[in-house]
Each structure stands twice: as structure tokens, then as C-alpha cells.
Amino acid sequence: MTTNLLYGKDIRSDIDVALSLCAMVVTDDNVARLYPELTKNAFVIPAGEKNKNQQTLFVLLTEMNARGLKRDDKIAALGGGVVGDIVGLAASLYMRGIAWTCIPTTLLAMVDSSMGGKTAIDFLDVKNLIGAFYPPERVIISYHFLETLYEEDWLCGYGEIIKTCLLTEKSFDLLTENLDRIAEYDRDAVYELIEKCIEIKQAVVKADPKEKCLRKILNVGHTVGHALESADGYKSTHGEYVLKGIMTECAMCKDIVDEDFYDNIISICRRFVTPPRTSANNVKQRAFQDKKNYGEMITVMLPAAAGEILHVRIAQDDFAERYDKAIKELKRV
Numbered sequence: 001m002t003t004n005l006l007y008g009k010d011i012r013s014d015i016d017v018a019l020s021l022c023a024m025v026v027t028d029d030n031v032a033r034l035y036p037e038l039t040k041n042a043f044v045i046p047a048g049e050k051n052k053n054q055q056t057l058f059v060l061l062t063e064m065n066a067r068g069l070k071r072d073d074k075i076a077a078l079g080g081g082v083v084g085d086i087v088g089l090a091a092s093l094y095m096r097g098i099a100w101t102c103i104p105t106t107l108l109a110m111v112d113s114s115m116g117g118k119t120a121i122d123f124l125d126v127k128n129l130i131g132a133f134y135p136p137e138r139v140i141i142s143y144h145f146l147e148t149l150y151e152e153d154w155l156c157g158y159g160e161i162i163k164t165c166l167l168t169e170k171s172f173d174l175l176t177e178n179l180d181r182i183a184e185y186d187r188d189a190v191y192e193l194i195e196k197c198i199e200i201k202q203a204v205v206k207a208d209p210k211e212k213c214l215r216k217i218l219n220v221g222h223t224v225g226h227a228l229e230s231a232d233g234y235k236s237t238h239g240e241y242v243l244k245g246i247m248t249e250c251a252m253c254k255d256i257v258d259e260d261f262y263d264n265i266i267s268i269c270r271r272f273v274t275p276p277r278t279s280a281n282n283v284k285q286r287a288f289q290d291k292k293n294y295g296e297m298i299t300v301m302l303p304a305a306a307g308e309i310l311h312v313r314i315a316q317d318d319f320a321e322r323y324d325k326a327i328k329e330l331k332r333v
Ligand code: GLY
Pocket: 112, 113, 115, 116, 118, 215, 218, 219
């Protein structure tokens, strides 16, 4: 299924039209409070990663049935990554699949999770353990939603922007040129980076929609990042864990990362986050459950240089050793 994607500074009228075509709109309690006019008849789920679970999924499916949704009805997700992930999964399951529209309201969802059809809930303490590839029929990205974000939501989005910008030389240059401006929340710089991320994400997902090979590059920083996130009980935002993941994974594999690039990437990450404190054993066990792994090894998608992502497989004991060494090194510098 191809997704119809629209984006721009303020495209509220397109959102109004899209929502009017949906039988049900789902949002979270933050978005409902901030945008009452858009969410009048919406079904409201509790915000936050800790609610991206089977209870919320089944409450939502029950409501879809109570509202009499049929197979040819559409459902809309109006919110951040959690709302998109859970609504997309519910859409994939309800009557074996109904169409859905995704309207991201956070920076993270605009640059990453709204595109590409990854839907999921967290299960058995593992992030995104249950999910499906089920792309939305339509994605509408209107930057005006950024104006109601908290600082931590900006930071969260920056994590995925920085990750995506590591994937090509041009985007890495664009990131480094604009780093000071985005640190000051300069809107034009942020909009330019959003559009670069959309372009990269669309190209990657088009080439490999089900993550058989190329799409794995979008998981840079995510092996350690996801492990830290679940070990920490989702206390900080996803993007912050991605940045901690990028700096740690680069430090763990310092021997194969380009020297200048290493210094550059560590200093970029340090601008926004501090190194992790979680123990090696805890991270190792969680990283071992990562979906990218096969065999007894842990997989890391390593940015070895700008635009050069390596698929690195590390044995579990080696992983713990390298992690401990990396943390020490990151603390020292
Ligand atoms: N967020 C990574 C992906 O969509 O593949």
C-alpha cells in the first residue's frame, strides 16, 4: 500500500478534511487538552509509552466495535508516536485490517514514526515486541503542532533527527551546519531538517518496507537505546535514549569508527544528553531480546562514518565488556 504524504508549516485545512473522512479519531489526553476543537468526538487514550500496552490496545478495539466501525471505515491517529503505534496496530487487527490516517503532533512522530508503517505495543517488558508493518493510507504533517511541545519533546525529536542525519553525507553536513540553530529551536532550521528526514525515511522505506536489509540502518543507536529505555522504565524520552545509544554504540566500537567522525558524533550527542548509567548486565540482557538479532549475537547498526552504516554482530560477553569500557571512556572525556 502506498502512503499519501502531505507536509507543510500549517496545513490545518488538510487535517480538517482528512478527519472528516474518518469514522473515529483517536488521540491522547495531552493532545485532547491542547486541541479541544480537533478532538471533540475523539476517543482519548492515556498519554505515554507506559500505556502502549495490551490493555490500551484492547480498550481501543472494544471502542471501535462499540462505535460500529465497519471494514470500509477509516480511523485516524492524532498524536505522537505512542498514539500512532497503537492505532496503527488496532487498525491492522480490526476486522483483519481497516484503513488509517496518521496525523503526527510531535517532532519525533513527524520525522520518524508516522512514516513507514511500523505499528506496535510493548509487551513482557520488551519494547515493540508485538506489532505489524501496516502503513497508514495518509500521513499529514503540519509543523504548527510543534508550537505546543514541551522542551523534552523537542529533545526527543532531535534524537531521531540526529540519527537520520547520520545516514547520508549530505544530511550529516546539513545537521552540523544547523546544530547551533536547532539548539536554539530556530524554526526554519528545524523545518529544513524535518524535510530532509522525511526525504530519507521515505526513500529507505520505499526500498525496503519490511526491514529485510536496508531499513535496518534506521535502527542506529536503537540496540542500546531500546535496552536503556526499558531498563529505565521509560523515564526519559525515546529520542534521548537513542542519543545515549548512538554515543555508547560508537564508543563500544571505537576501533572501527572514523576518528574525526567519532569526536564529532560524541560531541553532538553530548550537547543534548549525558552518557548512560545502566549496568552492563541489564543492558546486555535487554539488548539480546532485540528484534534485529539472530543466532546468539547482538546486532548493532553502527555509524562508522557519515553515510556509512555497518551491521555489527557482537557476542553477548563481548558486548558487556565493550559496554563497560565505553561507559568508562564516555565518563572520562
Ligand atoms: N523507526 C525505524 C523504522 O521506522 O524503521
